[in-house]
Amino acid sequence: MPFSLLKYGLRSRHVPFRDIPPTPDLKRSYDVVIIGGGGHGLAAAYYLSNVHGIRNVAVLEKGYLAGGNTARNTTTIRSNYMTEESVRFYKEGVELFETMSRDLGFNVMFSQRGQLTLAHSEATLRSFHLRAEMGKHMGTRIEVVDVQTVKELCPHLNLDLGGQHEVMGGLWHADGGTARHDAVAWGYARHAGARGVEIHQRTEVIGFEQAGDRVTHVRTNRGTIAAGQVLQAVGGLNGQVAAMAGIRLPIRCFPLQAMVTQPLKPFLDILVSSANLHTYLVQSSRGEIVIGGGSDPYQLASTRSTLDQKEHLAEGALHLFPFLHKVKLLRQWAGITDMTPDYSPIMGASPLRNYWLDCGWGTWGFKATPVAGKRMAETIATGRVPDVLKPFDLSRFDSFALLNEMGATAASH
Amino acid sequence: MKLLTCPVNGPRNITEFQYLGPVRAASADEPEQLIDALFYAENPLGVMREWWRHTPSNTMLIAERHTVSDQILATYLPNRKPA
Numbered sequence A: 001m002p003f004s005l006l007k008y009g010l011r012s013r014h015v016p017f018r019d020i021p022p023t024p025d026l027k028r029s030y031d032v033v034i035i036g037g038g039g040h041g042l043a044a045a046y047y048l049s050n051v052h053g054i055r056n057v058a059v060l061e062k063g064y065l066a067g068g069n070t071a072r073n074t075t076t077i078r079s080n081y082m083t084e085e086s087v088r089f090y091k092e093g094v095e096l097f098e099t100m101s102r103d104l105g106f107n108v109m110f111s112q113r114g115q116l117t118l119a120h121s122e123a124t125l126r127s128f129h130l131r132a133e134m135g136k137h138m139g140t141r142i143e144v145v146d147v148q149t150v151k152e153l154c155p156h157l158n159l160d161l162g163g164q165h166e167v168m169g170g171l172w173h174a175d176g177g178t179a180r181h182d183a184v185a186w187g188y189a190r191h192a193g194a195r196g197v198e199i200h201q202r203t204e205v206i207g208f209e210q211a212g213d214r215v216t217h218v219r220t221n222r223g224t225i226a227a228g229q230v231l232q233a234v235g236g237l238n239g240q241v242a243a244m245a246g247i248r249l250p251i252r253c254f255p256l257q258a259m260v261t262q263p264l265k266p267f268l269d270i271l272v273s274s275a276n277l278h279t280y281l282v283q284s285s286r287g288e289i290v291i292g293g294g295s296d297p298y299q300l301a302s303t304r305s306t307l308d309q310k311e312h313l314a315e316g317a318l319h320l321f322p323f324l325h326k327v328k329l330l331r332q333w334a335g336i337t338d339m340t341p342d343y344s345p346i347m348g349a350s351p352l353r354n355y356w357l358d359c360g361w362g363t364w365g366f367k368a369t370p371v372a373g374k375r376m377a378e379t380i381a382t383g384r385v386p387d388v389l390k391p392f393d394l395s396r397f398d399s400f401a402l403l404n405e406m407g408a409t410a411a412s413h
Numbered sequence B: 001m002k003l004l005t006c007p008v009n010g011p012r013n014i015t016e017f018q019y020l021g022p023v024r025a026a027s028a029d030e031p032e033q034l035i036d037a038l039f040y041a042e043n044p045l046g047v048m049r050e051w052w053r054h055t056p057s058n059t060m061l062i063a064e065r066h067t068v069s070d071q072i073l074a075t076y077l078p079n080r081k082p083a
């Protein structure tokens, strides 16, 4: 890396390269059509083309590349979940992030600085013990820590001793980290494009043609194409797109909001969340404090922000770090999340034989971008759902085999 | 501040209300509809009927709200939908 950088710097003529190939005309048919050019769709395209040799692939994106929730998330990557099935899956996700920059030759700025979730009650601490034991059993680096350790991990934190939100300890997840979300998508897009995958921006799927239990054609605003297999990964609109294929999903839409402050001198070198305050903070490499929290209180499919939620986030942030009180907000935004009843994604088969689902990612899907892409590509290429994905099948709702991850999600990202 | 009109107490700050989810087409009392009632709630891009509770007065009400514009079109007590 340093040598090539030096060579590049000393060369007199810099040839600019395009990361993402321009949108071509649509062909008549593709082996695989991926609906949704977010991180998940692009990761699947990368694995299909680079690992499985399936190159006649089109990614259809109604807006611009990775402009959905991939562009809006707060980039927390972790595997401190509650059920064995989830920990196994997300652990594989974290491991793929560890080598991603090298694998893609594209700096995704992965920074494995650890995540600390604060407990403000004995009850929360007890639930943390359960999560820590499950995590250790599955081989992740995770432990319950006392107040003294919290102080060492996060010296600027207000412990509120004797107060309403006294910090009683925390869950320390040394494997947790962050990465640059856009770069993850661009890295996959670039490699998939180089292998011949066509990325069609401003191409919206508006319907399907079916024969028996198969999708034969995908209708778009730019024409109709034949598809061998279809993968759906459309973020906040998963319920709606599935409905066009006649598939009902147990999904409700809720906005999730976040914001960042002006850049500050580095003071926070871990990710910190509070279970009580429904707030989490991380300092970006630019010095901004990224602040996120829980979902909006009622169903909505709009990316408009609300003052209530922003005040709530500010309140939580100020409680944890009171010295932020004069800091200005730079940007704030919202994304639409596709929430499932058990706070777990839906991956794998659908009622249609050649139509695959990668959805229900709600508020927690960025960390799963590489592993979902890898495993969904494997599913499509082999026609077999790998064991690690089986627990996430849509049919789990019919058999009451839910994977409840509520306590491990939303504000405790 | 967003307002929601309680049919008993009039317009109040929406933070005084608890959202209880969509009025579901399925009924949990019908065994064959149990899974629908539990997991497959309404999620339209458009007007939805939903349950709310005004917490201070414990009033249960129904609201008709547009899930994209967030506009509240009507609120009324259950079984008393205005003509």
Ligand SMILES: Cc1cc2nc3c(=O)[nH]c(=O)nc-3n(C[C@H](O)[C@H](O)[C@H](O)COP(=O)(O)OP(=O)(O)OC[C@H]3O[C@@H](n4cnc5c(N)ncnc54)[C@H](O)[C@@H]3O)c2cc1C
Binding pocket: A035, A036, A037, A038, A039, A040, A041, A060, A061, A062, A063, A064, A065, A066, A067, A068, A069, A070, A071, A072, A073, A074, A075, A076, A077, A203, A204, A205, A206, A233, A234, A235, A236, A237, A241, A256, A257, A258, A292, A333, A334, A335, A336, A337, A358, A361, A362, A363, A364, A365, A366, A367, A368, A413
């Ligand atoms: C504020 C916020 C914070 C978050 N924080 C975290 C976090 O810290 N950690 C974490 O792991 N996750 C987080 N998430 C969740 C995460 O962002 C998502 O789960 C993840 O980005 C989903 O990726 P995706 O590729 O499935 O969807 P998206 O990135 O949303 O991509 C889907 C794409 O499909 C396109 N599309 C939709 N309909 C159509 C159509 N009909 N035809 C063609 N294209 C279509 C959309 O335009 C979009 O670009 C957060 C989400 C939000 C909103």
